[in-house]
Amino acid sequence: MRGRIRMVRKMVFLALAMFSLGTDLFVIGGVLPKLAQGLSVSAAAAGQLVTVFAVTYAVTAPFLSAMAGKYPRKPVMIGAITGFALANLGSAFAVNFAMLLGMRVLAALCAATFSPSLPATAAQLAPAERRGAALAIVNGGLPAALVAGAPLGTWIGQVFGWRWSFLLVFALTITAAVSLWLTLPQLPRAETALVRRKLSFAVTPAYRGGWAVSLGWIIATYELQTYLPQILSSLLKMDAERTSLVLLMNGIASVVGIVLGGLFADRWKPVSTIRYALLLMAASFLIMPFAVHSAIGFTAVVLLWGIGHWGFYPSQQHQLVSPRPTEAGTILAFNSSVVYFGQAIGAGLGGLVYASGGSGIEIAWISAGAALLALAATKTKLYITKNGGMKHDDSIAA
Incomplete structure (x- = not known):
């Protein structure tokens, strides 16, 4: 029973990292009007924050995965999650739109490095008879972000300002990074x-x-x-x-x-x-x-x-x-x-x-x-x- 509880706890922390990523992805649209107004850019220009993130992720993910496979998975994954948290912290304190674009590129590079590792780690840690449930818990972080993370982040951004939405993602992500560092065992390198x-x-x-x-x-x-x-x-x-x-x-x-x-x-x-x-x-x-x-x-x-x-x-x-x-x-x-x-x-x-x-x-x-x-x-x-x-x-x- 204790072993099962420890396993579920690890899956929940992996899901928290996925939830943080999902909140980051979905909350941008929710604070777009406030963000555009605050940085004195058009809604069309502000929307390109989504484009920059998506293109960076899509282009770099295969190469970053191959490079990350040369090193132990745990420090690479948690380092990338921490980098993602810091990119959101930098976004919260961006002094202009150009700096915010740069932070979104950094966030995308970190996400492309750690997000494929989350379900892979779940599949590796879970026993074969519970692998499906483990993957369901971890991947469930994305729709959970739609239900809870994005609406909460949007509300915070609308009431307190768009910078606080990025601070929310920072807090969620750094919590996931610390929790995974304390609970995950060492993981073998991936085959590339x-x-x-x-x-x-x-x-x-x-x-x-x-x-x-x-x-x-x-x-x-x-x-x-x-x-x-x-x-x-x-x-x-x-x-x-x-x-x-x-x-x-x-x-x-x-x-x-x-x-x-x-x-x-x-x-x-x-x-x-x-x-x-x-x-x-x-x-x-x-x-x-x-x-x-x-x-x-x-x-x-x-x-x-x-x-x-x-x-x-x-x-x-x-x-x-x-x-x-x-x-x-x-x-x-x-x-x-x-x-x-x-x-x-x-x-x-x-x-x-x-x-x-x-x-x-x-x-x-x-x-x-x-x-x-x-x-x-x-x-x-x-x-x-x-x-x-x-x-x-x-x-x-x-």
Whole structure:
């Protein structure tokens, strides 16, 4: 019993590190108006903080992972978590926008170093019969950040100023770093050569289609997610409290979406869940411009979008991994890089709407188009078999 308690405690501290990362990622959009005003930049320029972080992470993650594999995992991981905390501390005290951009680059470099190690460490420490539960606890830090971290950070930023949102992330992250240093055992170095050899699957036609689906899905959401608080404030005239409440409800919808997505992926074929989720997202985006005059109606559409977005996620992971289950870690790591590229593109497209003089709601039309393109990409080989589901196929896996 004591051994199980110690194991759960380690998983919780790993999840806290993931929660800190998620809060950092999601809170930027919540304090965007205050941040832009405080640093005397436009909302479009401030939104590029998301783009810079995402591009830096996506480009450097494979190389940093390979370099980190040469050294013992525990000090590298905890050092990177500490660096991430200090980058957020530096962000809180940034004297101008250029300094804040630099801190976001540093935060992305640290995140690209430690975030892949969190689930890998959980899988290594947990016994085989409890590995799934351990991974669920650690990965649950991200949706938990949507439910609790981002709304809390947004509320703090709206009431006390955007700098306090970064201080919150600093406090969470440094707590995770100290806790992991005190509780984790020494961990062996990761194998990197094998990972490099396995990356050849990523350029096969089947997986190019899979990456296209992930890319369209994340672009559809992130260009709107980044500027949602701005839309709520400028078009629906919501104050800080109501904006935080909508973000909290969106976070709860995301948890509902993950649960439903997992259940339906097991009960139905994963590709069916993927397509229904993308259809729900596209429908939500198409309705959104017509609901902008009603706070209740707009909030309801935002909740449907959240359910569709996160309902997609577990099914897409299942679909990508099924042809090559022994290489799940490599596949999902590559998919994460695609997702971060998509976040950068989405935030950039949203910024272009504002830079061109749009009101912001035009972003919904672009999001609908991206979701429909992702839906069309599910017609590729990775998603089509004789029975419409997934099976191992050497022509896909090759």
